[in-house]
Amino acid sequence: MIYRDYGATGKKVSVIGFGGMRFGEDEDYAAEVVRRANELGINYFDTAPVYCNDRSESIFGKAFKKMPKEFYISTKSMVSKDPDADAVRKRIENSLQRIGVDKINFFHMWCIMDLEQYKKVMAPGGPYEGALKAKEEGLIEHLVFSTHCKGEDIRTIIEDKVFEGVLLGYNVMNHPFRQEGVRAALEHNIGVVTMNPLGGGLIPQHKEYFDFIRQHEDETVIQGALRFNAAQEGITVALAGMGTIEEVEENINTLKYPLTFSQEKTQEIQEKIIHDMDSLCTTCQYCTKCPKKINxxxxxxxxxxxxxxxxxxxxxxxxxxxxxxxxxxxxxxxxxxxxxxxxxxxxxxxxxxxxxxxxxxxxxx
Ligand code: SF4
Ligand code: SF4
Structure with missing residues (x-):
């Protein structure tokens, strides 16, 4: 496993992170999957209250009772569900209890879609205030945010210097729209965790089409997509959703090749995005202002x-x-x-x- 500094937090986190949104029904097995990932070196585990029909946090709680190695847990609170400081406080207490830990290492102001929503998060008596108080009391270690904003807006948030890290949607198809945010994070030395490396399932469902991501004969398209994220300058952790031990092993095997993308490969990918993919939706999420709330x-x-x-x-x-x-x-x-x-x-x-x-x-x- 490769470990990187998460911004200025002093924490060294695994470059492959565990996304806890793909657990199946069998919770004992799910806990075993988490422990196997930890045994193989993963130390960054990401969950959220609603993942897996609201079971994800408790599954991690079960796994954490006997983890083989040191680990960090990340969870979240969303402004639409927890609109003020008191609601965030309750959310944190609930998450602590379900995960069975006495502090949350990375707590996200979740899913900031635009600067308007960011303002709501930061308003007096709002979610940020509640999370900050919890941090001062030691219930949270690092206050971070997750976003689907465009890169320029991510930069605006980062430059306010209120967060220690960011979780953003990033993959081979939509990365140009987030790149400015990654650059800002690098300049300000804050951690960057990427989610959605497989384009919402589009990449594994169309392995032939996305074959160009692979750089090595025996590499799978999924490994190529994950390695693409992990290889980008400024990215600390590439999260991957994992539901089975086989998936854990496949994701970790991504690291059998160096985390670099040749210049030719990078150019080939850029050209594909500009030319061949111009009719495809990249899931960048910029269009989420529909007055009828159509997803x-x-x-x-x-x-x-x-x-x-x-x-x-x-x-x-x-x-x-x-x-x-x-x-x-x-x-x-x-x-x-x-x-x-x-x-x-x-x-x-x-x-x-x-x-x-x-x-x-x-x-x-
Ligand atoms: S439809 Fe929406 S998500 Fe898809 S590419 Fe356009 S803006 Fe992005
Ligand atoms: S109502 Fe139709 S046209 Fe208007 S934003 Fe929604 S999807 Fe687009």
Missing amino acids: IPNYLQAYNLLLLKDAEEMQKHIAWLKQEGRIKANHTTPADCIECGKCEELCTQKLPIIKRLKEMAELYR
Whole structure:
């Protein structure tokens, strides 16, 4: 395992981190998966209150009762669910109890989507204040944030110097939109953890299409995608969701090759993104201002499958999104689009979102 300094926190964390959102039903086995990862050198474990139908924190709690090595735990609180300092305090106490630790090493102000939401987090009596107080009392060690903002907005937040690290969505498809944030983190010496290295499942589902990520004959596409994140300058930890011991071993095997990407490979990837992927949704999340609250990235990601394969694959992906709870029965659907055009103005790929949503609505009518 390779360990890197997490910004100025004094903590050395494993370059591959464990994402706790893919556990199955068997909680004893899930705890065993966590312990195996730790045995193989992973020391950064990431969870959140709602992951795996709200079971993820307790599964880590079970595993942590007899971990083979030292570890750090990261969990979160979201402004939409915990809108003020008191709610954050309760959230922290609840997480501590479920995880079974006396302090949370990395506590995230979760899922900051834009600067407006950031303002709500920082407002007097707001979530940040609650988390800061908990930090002063020793319940939290490091206060960090997680975001889907564009790179320039991530820079604005980092330059306020209120956080010690950032967790951001980053993969081979959407990395140009976050790069400015990574640069800012490097300049200010704060930790950067990446999530979503597999593009919301798109990369493993289309191994042939994404074969260009691999640099070595016996490397899998998943390993190539993970190594891509871990190899970027300024990135501390590349998180990967793990649900089985086989997945843990595959992810750790990523490190059998050096964490570098040749200049030719980097150029090839950039060209692919600019030319071949210009019709694909990169899941960058810039279009999340829909007045009808349609989850555009989820649907456009499913539409990618229609472009890359067929309607059946798209259907399967939607079924998976439902099963994962990312699309719920009470959510709005493509049929609710009022064609206001807001999303198309924001789309980094300049995709015909309205047309695609209409097509999907027709298909599922
Ligand atoms: S055009 Fe449709 S999907 Fe796009 S923001 Fe407006 S209502 Fe939402
Ligand atoms: S639709 Fe456009 S803006 Fe929205 S996630 Fe996809 S690429 Fe990004």
